[in-house]
Amino acid sequence: MKLGILGCGQMGETILKGLLAADAVVPETTALTTKYDAHEQELKERYPKMLVTQDNNQAASQSDIVILATNPQAAKDVLTSCREAIKGKIVVSICAGIYLEKLVGWAPESKVLRVMPNTPCLIGEGTIAVSAQGEAKSAIPVVRDLFSNLGLCTVLDEKYLDVFTALASSGPAFAFVILEALADGAVMMGLPREIAARTTAQMLQGSARLLLETGEHPAALKDQVTTPGGITTAGLLVMEDGGIRSTLARTIQKATNTSNMLGEKER
Ligand SMILES: NC(=O)c1ccc[n+]([C@@H]2O[C@H](COP(=O)([O-])OP(=O)(O)OC[C@H]3O[C@@H](n4cnc5c(N)ncnc54)[C@H](OP(=O)(O)O)[C@@H]3O)[C@@H](O)[C@H]2O)c1
Known part of the structure; x- marks a missing residue:
């Protein structure tokens, strides 16, 4: 071709x-x-x-x-x-x-x-x-x-391309911020940076693949990791305190609206 x-x-x-x-x-x-x-x-x-x-x-x-x-x-x-x-x-x-x-x-x-x-x-x-x-x-x-x-x-x-642009095309930038922040936390707790970055990347890739291959709901997969009074629950509470769900959801909302606004300007 x-x-x-x-x-x-x-x-x-x-x-x-x-x-x-x-x-x-x-x-x-x-x-x-x-x-x-x-x-x-x-x-x-x-x-x-x-x-x-x-x-x-x-x-x-x-x-x-x-x-x-x-x-x-x-x-x-x-x-x-x-x-x-x-x-x-x-x-x-x-x-x-x-x-x-x-x-x-x-x-x-x-x-x-x-x-x-x-x-x-x-x-x-x-x-x-x-x-x-x-x-x-x-x-x-x-x-x-x-x-x-x-x-x-x-x-x-x-009609779905603006939100697709926000989620999938801008998405790698959002994913790298999340990856970098998780790795930073591990570095702060003493893990060498290179190991922290590689471990975080593989963990995120493995989690995403697990969801794609099992077809399970993300909440069900999350629940498999949490034991009562355990380590994961302690971490999850901090995420919720920081409003991570609404922050990430609004990231996509804002990026979609921006894509739409730029498109309307070009119209
Ligand atoms: N980056 C992403 O992740 C991504 C994702 C999805 C879609 N897009 C879209 O992809 C497009 C390119 O983005 P980009 O990040 O690749 O930007 P970029 O690196 O700036 O690439 C744009 C290219 O267009 C060339 N160009 C500008 N005017 C031209 C002309 N008259 N004739 C021939 N070539 C010309 C530029 O040449 P010079 O280098 O010589 O200036 C440059 O190489 C954008 O429309 C963007 O919306 C990007």
């Missing part, structure tokens, strides 16, 4: 590396674009067999599927400038807060879809949503198959 990534920054390159690791694309038929000379040069050095250019039109022309991965502010200019080159092609926007209605207006002759990825796509452990409307829905299977190389890919109505 010939893939073009327009705006190969942090997330574009994350997707690229994930797809290369999964053998879903080959360097010879992959094109990348960027805006500035220094970044173009870096990408050329890292990916010598790929077309790396600042010319979005050239990259789009030689691609079957185009991923729009620029910052949201650049999306309109980039899409409208290569309207001819993307005619009839699948265009996947990963830009947060830019709704399909807008994207379709900028590329009316393309099949435009939205995909919301996250940074664990780098290691094939991503959480990804794909949305489309109208005729572009016919491209969902191809796009879902492509992104399934990077993790769990769910087809969602666009």
